[in-house]
Amino acid sequence: MSVLVYTENWDGKFKKLSLELVSYAGKIAEMMGTITTAVTIGEVSDEELKLLGKYGADKVICLKSDNLKSLDSQLYTSAIAQVAQAEGSKVIVIANNNSGKAIAPRLSVKLKAALGSGVSQLPLSLSPFTVYKRAFSGGAFAHVVLKTDIKIIALTQNSFDIVENNKEVKIERVDVQFDAPKTVVKDVQKQTGKLLLTDAEIVVSGGRGMKSPDNWGPLVELADLLGGATACSRPVSDEGWRPHEEHTGQTGKIIAPNLYIAIGISGATQHIAGVSGSKYIVAVNSDKSAPIFEVAQYGIVGDAQKVLPKLVEAVKEVKAK
């Protein structure tokens, strides 16, 4: 038995997503009357591993191998499958992020375990095991029965609140032997220290209504003041006004921040598909009939260029207090 949760680490550190995953797995373990085991790969300190115990892990397994230094989907899948088999795990929880998407489906085939991905709630029932997931790019949600003995859940980031649940965590360090990975990394370009769009709880996003790549200053300032990240709509990244990693929408990043502020974005169906999971949506647009106002809870009908500097001033005033 046990619920297994794969918690990725970033240079030996966990982040809020890791705690969401452990909290979620812990709740399922509670529903099933079993324990929670977390597995991570790489060099992680005892102190950091204990953090997972604080959020409900009974046991943490830290795997290490020279051949697991960067993501190779085959080796990572094998490593997690071995742990799942050794632990007799019936439910495996994994993030629905880049690495989760590279591993979870392979794991599904390897263990012949049904996969529910883009899941945003606790299982609706344990028998039959039914999960609640995003479908039709946010146009609907589906109840999906995972029919196999072992189930895999790929959880949407920022969909589950972290809960402290202090456990006497048992730490196990395992050196594993693997053949050389087939994925050979030739070059890495990484910006460190920058808040990731997918991790941000507040996102300020600009669209065509920003008019020119030169007008982004106040939008970036607003995001910085709010401790958030910046994003953009598809036309903006297609025009090269902003980097493509910022493109948010159906074919770009799918995000679910607590607060999404859309400036000069009309809100085409494809854009909404990428942000409909946001808890609150704020829109600033000069066109009162723009579809973005149908999904927004707060709106300003006005020109982005005029409204943005005033918003920046207002936030500065509030923060100064």
Next chain:
Amino acid sequence: MKILVCISHVPDTTTKVKFVDGDTKLDTNGIQWVINPWDELSLTRALELKDDASTGIKSVTVAHVGNATTEPTIRKALAIGADDAIRVNVDPADAYHVAAQLAEVVKKEQFDIIMCGIESSDYNNSAVGSMLAEFLDIPSVSAVWGLKIENGQAVITREIDGGKETVTVPTPFVAIVQKGIAKEPRIAAMRGIMMARTKPIKLYEPVAVESLTEYVKFEMPKPRAACKFVDPENPKELITLLQNETKLI
């Protein structure tokens, strides 16, 4: 080298979906079907690579799992420029079922590079590409936004948290692609549409595979509260509302 592009047939991305039979099935009435957007971008990139003689890419094949009614979607891929197509004649049951069908196709036909979109816009599972690779026990690279051929070797750029990584893997492999792989999907020209009519679609009968999941019910997103409008001359009021009501600022 031969490329296979796996394509899925999905409702046009602007469709407001509805459900029938007690919210258990998609109401297909009036739906326009299109090639899944990421698959269309994969196809575009595959054709760009084939157009460049230095890559040594000889052919681009598309494969699809679906019944005969999906043929117009396959014809569209042929009109865009794929050389030939394969259809596995079965209604897709779930991602595992589809990947198992595609695995049989790849085993029989042999391809060097297999491209799959990172997800389909209907069931959003992000699963088929990686499942296919696992069935075949070959490497897969996910979140791919660049694919080049340099001296006969595939060079892949994938997205990682906060950046990009350039990797190589031996062929055959599955590239699971996201936006960025190609800028704009290639559009079928009149000549392509004429030629597509005579291009071959090879038919495969399905292998018996059980699905692992079952969609039992669909529901619409919960309606959001109506928009509160703030005077554009006084945006400060918006910040006050966000402070008091959402507690996020």
